[in-house]
Amino acid sequence: MAGYWKETFGRYAKPQESPEREERSPALHKEEKEAVPPKKVEGIGDDAYWLADRVGGALYVLKKDAILRLSVGGKDSAETKLEKSKTLAQTALSRL
Numbered sequence: 001m002a003g004y005w006k007e008t009f010g011r012y013a014k015p016q017e018s019p020e021r022e023e024r025s026p027a028l029h030k031e032e033k034e035a036v037p038p039k040k041v042e043g044i045g046d047d048a049y050w051l052a053d054r055v056g057g058a059l060y061v062l063k064k065d066a067i068l069r070l071s072v073g074g075k076d077s078a079e080t081k082l083e084k085s086k087t088l089a090q091t092a093l094s095r096l
Contacts, residue, residue, distance in 0.1 A: 005062050009049050012038050041082070044089055052078045059085035063093050 038049035038060075045061035045068070056073030059082065070088050072081040 005047065005067060009038060009047070009060070012040065012049065013047075041086065044086055045093060048089070050082050050085070052081075057081045057085065059089055061089045061093065063096060066096055068092055 036052065038051045041048040041050050041059065041061075044059075045063040047062040049060050051058050051060070056071060057078060058069055058071040061068040061070070068089055070085045070092075072085050072088075074081070076084070
């Protein structure tokens with residue numbers, strides 16, 4: 001799990017590396033890769049990133065050896081969707 005997380009989100013946790021490195025990273029869902037880069041989310045799990053797109057968004061949370069992906073859609077703003085996702089993630093993490 002940690003390897004997947006590092007390969008998927010590691011490049012966003014530090015300054016951008018060479019384009020060659022970027023091409024070797026595992027592909028996110030096509031829609032997510034074409035969207036803006038993931039936004040680091042503090043205060044949830046061991047590490048977390050929010051990926052927004054035109055339809056909704058997804059919060060990826062790493063906690064120990066588990067990865068949660070919470071996807072939220074609807075008419076709410078991106079910030080509201082993120083807050084709802086964080087609340088859901090905190091509830092789920094409390095049950096792990």
